[in-house]
Amino acid sequence: MVDEQDGRARDDQRGERPVEAPLIEFIRAQLRRMRVAAGLSQDQFGRRINFSGSLVSAVETGTRPLDARYLTLADRELDTGGLFMELLRVATRDGQWFRSWREAERNARILRTFQPNLVPGLLQTEAYARTVIAAGSRLTEQEIDRRVAVRLERQAILTRELPVQLFAVLDATVLGRLIGTRAIMREQLDHLVAMAELPNVDLLVGPAGIGMYAGLAGPFVLAAQEGNGWLGYLDNLLRGQIVTLPDEIDSLQEAWECVRSEALPRQHSLDLLKEAAKTWT
Structure with a gap:
């Protein structure tokens, strides 16, 4: 499920671009070294693999x-x-893949997310997040604490000086699904109401009862990157998947338009959130 993996990336001491996992940095460095050794500029290399030179630069610089x-x-x-795909498999196995998505999330101008099962990680309270992360896992308390802390840190993009614009659609069943205790649910629904009133959210x-629609195929996130188009993110029980191919991005955008068209208007959604919060009192 989207947001159920959290990486360990940290800001560097200057507060600039977060430091990537060592293996991810190594892959980027080797991509550039081998391209240069082959005598290819970024534009030349891009033409050979059907990507723009600016995208090659974006990959190499992180x-x-x-x-x-x-x-x-x-x-x-x-x-x-x-070699590079084998290194990527190792990075995925070691949980470093998600750190690259966290970088994309942090740099996004716009995020579009659909979640049919749970409150998105960016909108979870600490107690709700802890319950979700701990459920059915064999994680130690220390690891649970770390993942909760990372998830809460990610939420800073919504309240920073230049916040990301978040568009989120939840299936109505999320509001009625007991996660933890009734007190946790009331706190979570109150938090959703507060976040929904932010100008950038x-x-x-x-609504319940609309039957089958495209979003029920699973959760997803779309991120608009400054100068780099759209990226997608899918997740499952084993690993996350970053989506970049144009036709796949188009499919996710179509799914987004579908779930967006099925959703209630903003004020009606806010009213429903407030009513749902009362049911957990």
Whole structure:
């Protein structure tokens, strides 16, 4: 489920771009080194793998997350024997993949997220997040504490000086699903009401009883990057997947338009959130 993995990226001492996991940094450095060794400019390399030179630059400098499609083509063009994809598999196994998405999330101008099962991580209270992270897991208390802290830190993008514009659609069943205790649910619903009243948060609810619609296929996030187009993020029980291919992004955008059209208007959604909060008293 989207948001159920949290990375460990930390801001560097200057408060600039967060430091990436060492293996992710290594992959980026080797991409650049091998491209230069092949005598190719960023534009030339981009043309050979059907990407723009500016995207090649964004990948190498860390302003765009790594993705499997790019690395597969880089392996083929640079004749690495599959080195970069193997390194990516190791990074995924070690939980470093999500750190790249956190970077994209932090740098996004706009986020669009749909969640049919749970409150999105960016809108979770501490108690709700702790219950979700601990559920059915074998994590130690220390690891649970760490993941909760990371999730809460991610939420700073909504209240910083230049906040991200968040558009979120929740399925109505999320409001009635008991997570933890009734007190946790009341706190969480009150928090959703408060967040929905922020000028940069557009929180909509898909009403109960509308039947089958595209969003029920699963949760997803879309992030608009300054100068780098849209990125998508999917998640499952094993790992996350960053989506960059144009046709796949188009499919996610179509799914977004579908769930957005099914949702109640903003004020009606806010009224529903307030009514739902009362039921947990």
